Each structure stands twice: as C-alpha cells, then as structure tokens.
Amino acid sequence: MSSSTSDRRLSELWSCVTLDEARSLIDSTSSPLSLQNFVGGQYIAPHDSLTSSSQHITSFEPKTGRPIYTLPCTEPHAVEAAIKAAKAAFPSWSKTARAERSAILRKVSELLQQNREVFAIWESIDQGKTLDRARVEVDRAISNFSYFSTFILHEQTAARMVDGVALTYEHRSPAGVFALISPWNMPLYLLTWKIAPCLAFGCTAVAKPSEVTSMTAFLLGDIFQKAGVPPGVINIIFGDGATTGAALVASPLINGVSFTGGTQTGIAIRRLTAHQIGKHLSLELGGKNPTLVFADSMVPSVRERTIRVAAMAAFENQGEICLCGSRIYVEKSVYNDFVRDFTAYVREKYVLKQTVGAVASLQHCDKIRRYLELAAEQKATFHLGGAPPTLNEDEAQGYWIEPTILTDVAKNSAIQIDEIFGPVVTITPFDNEQEAIQLANDSEYGLAAILLTTDGARMRRVGEQLEAGLVWVNCWLVRELGTPFGGMKNSGTGREGGEHSRDVFTVVRTLHLPAY
Numbered sequence: 001m002s003s004s005t006s007d008r009r010l011s012e013l014w015s016c017v018t019l020d021e022a023r024s025l026i027d028s029t030s031s032p033l034s035l036q037n038f039v040g041g042q043y044i045a046p047h048d049s050l051t052s053s054s055q056h057i058t059s060f061e062p063k064t065g066r067p068i069y070t071l072p073c074t075e076p077h078a079v080e081a082a083i084k085a086a087k088a089a090f091p092s093w094s095k096t097a098r099a100e101r102s103a104i105l106r107k108v109s110e111l112l113q114q115n116r117e118v119f120a121i122w123e124s125i126d127q128g129k130t131l132d133r134a135r136v137e138v139d140r141a142i143s144n145f146s147y148f149s150t151f152i153l154h155e156q157t158a159a160r161m162v163d164g165v166a167l168t169y170e171h172r173s174p175a176g177v178f179a180l181i182s183p184w185n186m187p188l189y190l191l192t193w194k195i196a197p198c199l200a201f202g203c204t205a206v207a208k209p210s211e212v213t214s215m216t217a218f219l220l221g222d223i224f225q226k227a228g229v230p231p232g233v234i235n236i237i238f239g240d241g242a243t244t245g246a247a248l249v250a251s252p253l254i255n256g257v258s259f260t261g262g263t264q265t266g267i268a269i270r271r272l273t274a275h276q277i278g279k280h281l282s283l284e285l286g287g288k289n290p291t292l293v294f295a296d297s298m299v300p301s302v303r304e305r306t307i308r309v310a311a312m313a314a315f316e317n318q319g320e321i322c323l324c325g326s327r328i329y330v331e332k333s334v335y336n337d338f339v340r341d342f343t344a345y346v347r348e349k350y351v352l353k354q355t356v357g358a359v360a361s362l363q364h365c366d367k368i369r370r371y372l373e374l375a376a377e378q379k380a381t382f383h384l385g386g387a388p389p390t391l392n393e394d395e396a397q398g399y400w401i402e403p404t405i406l407t408d409v410a411k412n413s414a415i416q417i418d419e420i421f422g423p424v425v426t427i428t429p430f431d432n433e434q435e436a437i438q439l440a441n442d443s444e445y446g447l448a449a450i451l452l453t454t455d456g457a458r459m460r461r462v463g464e465q466l467e468a469g470l471v472w473v474n475c476w477l478v479r480e481l482g483t484p485f486g487g488m489k490n491s492g493t494g495r496e497g498g499e500h501s502r503d504v505f506t507v508v509r510t511l512h513l514p515a516y
C-alpha cells in the first residue's frame with residue numbers, strides 16, 4: 001500500500017463520528033482494511049519485506065462476528081527492524097530535555113482529546129465494549145499522557161551526606177529500548193499506560209497490542225506523527241504472541257518488558273528472558289479477586305452503595321478487567337438479602353447490549369461458555385444468566401454472554417479457582433472475619449480485593465491481611481496514577497504508576513563523592 005493509500009484509509013477512519021458511520025465504512029470497502037506497522041515514524045507498506053510480513057491475521061467485530069480488518073503477523077526479522085529503529089532513536093530521545101519530552105506528550109494527550117469520540121467508536125467496535133465504557137477508557141488514555149507529561153517536570157533527587165565522609169546521590173538514566181505488550185480487554189487504556197511513562201522517562205519502544213484488538217493502536221501511530229514524536233521513538237507492530245510477541249521480548253536488544261496479560265503468558269515471558277538477568281520485567285497478570293461483604297455494609301443507609309460497588313466490580317466491561325471482583329463472599333447473616341438485592345440490581349442495571357457489551361473474541365466466548373456448562377453440570381444455582389441471549393439477525397454470530405450470578409459453587413470447583421475473565425460471578429457465604437480472610441486469600445492470584453464494611457477498624461484489620469496488591473474499601477477502580485499498581489503471587493511482579501513507573505523505565509546508579 002502506498003503512503004497515499006494509507007493516508008486515505010486513515011482519513012476515512014478519522015472521519016467516522018458515529019458507530020453507524022464506522023460500520024458503513026467497514027461494509028462499504030471491497031477489500032478489508034489492512035493495518036500497517038508503524039516503524040521509524042511512518043506506516044510500513046505490507047509488501048516491504050524488511051519491516052512487514054507476509055502472514056496476516058483477521059480480526060472480527062465481537063458484536064456481530066463479522067471480519068473488520070486484517071493485521072500483519074509480524075515475523076521475527078521485521079520485529080528486529082522495529083527494535084533497531086527504536087535503538088537508533090534512543091541516544092537522541094534519552095538526551096532530549098524533559099521539558100521538550102513533556103511538551104510532546106502533552107500534545108499527544110491533546111490530540112487524543114480532540115479525537116476522543118473516534119477512538120471510542122473504534123474501540124467499541126473492535127473490543128465489543130459499550131460506547132460509554134470506551135469513552136471512559138479513552139479519557140484514561142488521555143490522562144496517561146497528561147499525567148506523565150507533568151510528572152517528569154517535578155522530579156527531584158535528594159543528595160545525602162554519609163557520616164560527613166561522602167556526599168551521595170542517585171543518578172537515573174533511561175533504561176533503553178522497551179517491549180510494551182498489552183492485552184485485548186482495555187486496548188488503548190493499557191497500551192498508553194505503558195507508552196506514556198516509557199517515553200516520558202526517555203526510553204524508546206516497540207509496542208505490540210493484542211492481535212484481537214489492534215485498531216486503536218493503529219490510529220495512535222498517526223497521533224504520534226502529528227504530535228511530533230521523533231521517528232523511531234515509538235514503533236507499533238502487530239501480530240500474535242507466538243511469532244511477534246515472543247521475538248520481541250526475547251531480543252537481546254530489548255532492555256525491558258512491560259507486559260499486561262494472562263499469567264501463563266507472563267510465565268512464558270519470564271522463561272524467554274530468564275538468561276537476560278538485567279532485563280527489566282514488569283508483569284501485570286491475571287486475577288481472581290474477592291469481594292468481601294460484611295453484614296454492617298448491608299444496613300439501609302449504605303446498602304445501595306454496597307450492591308452498586310459489588311455489581312460494578314463484577315460486571316464492568318463484561319467482567320473483562322483483571323481487577324474485577326468475581327468471587328463474592330458474604331457474611332451469613334445477610335447472605336440471602338444480598339443475593340436477592342444484588343440479583344435484582346444487576347438484572348436492572350447490567351442489561352446485555354445496553355450496558356453490557358459482547359466479549360472480545362469467539363475463542364474467549366467459548367471459554368466462558370465452557371465454565372457455564374461446568375456450572376450447570378455441577379448443579380450450581382443460576383440466579384441470573386445461563387440461557388442463550390435473545391439476539392437479532394445482525395447479532396446472532398456475535399460473542400454475547402448474559403451477566404451470570406451463581407451460588408452453590410464448591411470451593412474446589414474450577415469456577416471458583418480459574419480466572420474466567422467474563423460476566424460471571426459466584427456468591428458464597430462466610431461465618432466470621434477470619435474465614436472471610438482465609439477464603440479471600442485462598443487463590444494463586446493476588447491482584448485486587450474489594451472490602452465492603454462500615455467498620456473503620458475492620459477496614460484496616462482485614463485490609464492489611466489481604467494478599468492483594470490493590471485493596472479497595474467501599475469503592476472499586478478508584479485510581480490515582482501515582483500509586484503503586486500491580487499484583488502479588490501469580491498476579492505479577494513489579495509496580496507501575498508515578499515513581500514506580502520511573503523504577504521500571506530507568507536505571508539507577510548511586511554516586512559517592514568525597515566530602516573533602
């Protein structure tokens with residue numbers, strides 16, 4: 001594809017300001033849209049053998065099951081070309097004054113803001129989420145850039161005197177070229193959560209979105225070009241995990257990997273990089289997060305909040321957020337009331353096709369359906385869900401799962417143990433605080449936990465015993481971008497956010513200067 005053809009395609013994509021216009025564009029094109037890698041500051045023609053690929057992957061619209069575009073499955077030699085572009089850009093970018101880097105990132109955030117609705121439309125089409133949810137996520141992508149563009153302006157390093165003998169200080173420098181790999185549940189939100197700090201701290205990168213949801217990453221290339229990000233500083237390549245992702249993380253030219261995705265993939269990345277001890281690894285992996293509902297949180301004055309927070313934590317984005325609370329534990333004295341009120345609330349507020357979207361892929365939909373079949377076989381009680389959804393002709397091939405509420409699921413059932421990552425929640429009673437903590441911690445994962453109680457002492461007593469990197473009390477997914485974000489146990493290693501992202505993307509040396 002010549003660059004003028006790619007420009008035309010991009011301008012068609014940018015011109016869609018409603019979901020219907022975007023769908024018409026997909027339907028009207030005789031050949032499916034084909035995404036192109038963005039390397040060295042430009043989109044790469046598919047027939048460029050050095051930087052692209054002969055293999056292609058088709059991506060489908062979750063709400064209809066129709067093909068929407070193809071993407072190159074970038075082969076190792078082309079991955080290497082993108083890494084070399086990032087490496088060539090590193091010396092200059094890493095020395096660029098932080099005020100200048102900040103201004104460029106600020107421009108990226110402004111351009112995202114100006115194109116907010118277009119990004120939301122394509123994210124909703126590509127991922128299956130509702131348009132409202134997509135808008136929330138684009139707003140966070142905007143914040144990712146604005147936050148780190150200002151964070152770097154205020155960094156300071158303190159010097160210390162040691163016993164009057166030596167003056168010491170920490171000197172940080174950008175760690176090098178990063179592989180930034182993101183999943184399909186919140187594509188733009190999570191990819192920019194990596195790109196923004198990486199560039200802010202002076203590193204360069206090769207970013208690879210999920211092969212399931214590559215569309216908004218494709219549009220991002222154009223934003224970086226328009227914002228004046230120098231060529232090679234950020235390269236975006238497409239492809240699957242086995243071919244493209246593995247070649248990217250394993251390359252000896254890559255100094256660090258920031259990855260969000262499934263735990264098994266995190267383990268594979270650790271193996272692929274095990275012999276490269278100095279490679280920075282930040283892995284944000286799966287979760288099977290508990291929501292603990294204490295009886296005091298069901299008193300009339302706060303009952304509505306308790307139900308609302310538990311429901312949001314379970315079903316936001318179809319349950320496709322690694323932080324979702326998919327195991328709800330309820331104190332026995334309020335168990336029946338909770339199940340009744342929670343079910344009524346979810347039935348009213350989480351309505352398939354209105355406030356609940358389609359799940360991301362056919363493969364993922366089949367996986368969730370297998371868990372629902374298992375629940376039926378194991379004679380779980382379905383308070384909601386379990387039946388095939390009512391769909392019109394256009395939606396019949398889409399990946400739709402009704403919000404599902406299960407009780408009577410055994411502790412050792414795979415439904416209670418595995419990360420289902422869909423709109424499926426279990427509710428289980430507990431007798432006392434100690435049992436609640438023990439049930440919450442009885443998981444290989446340790447990403448997040450939600451604690452619903454009005455007892456201030458319990459908030460700390462229980463909260464501090466939960467094996468989770470993030471504990472939310474009477475709220476969920478409240479985020480301040482400087483706080484450490486990441487998981488314990490098999491939910492990952494490393495923390496990102498503010499100065500924790502600085503630890504990921506910089507190397508530190510301590511200088512000792514004689515004081516005399």
Ligand SMILES: NC(=O)C1=CN([C@@H]2O[C@H](COP(=O)(O)OP(=O)(O)OC[C@H]3O[C@@H](n4cnc5c(N)ncnc54)[C@H](O)[C@@H]3O)[C@@H](O)[C@H]2O)C=CC1
Nearest residue numbers: 182183209210240241245246261262265268285286322421
């Ligand atoms: N944030 C989270 O916690 C997420 C958890 N998951 C969980 O993982 C399960 C599997 O989902 P998948 O689509 O397979 O997610 P995944 O972990 O395979 O995909 C995430 C990203 O990793 C890449 N990738 C895969 N294998 C790789 C490798 N060997 N080296 C480098 N990159 C690689 C993929 O291409 C994608 O960009 C889900 O059902 C869900 O339970 C999935 C996505 C996000």
Ligand SMILES: O=C(O)/C=C/C=C(\O)C(=O)O
Nearest residue numbers: 185260284321322323479
């Ligand atoms: O950074 C956040 O606010 C949320 C992150 C969510 C994930 O990493 C996920 O769902 O994979």
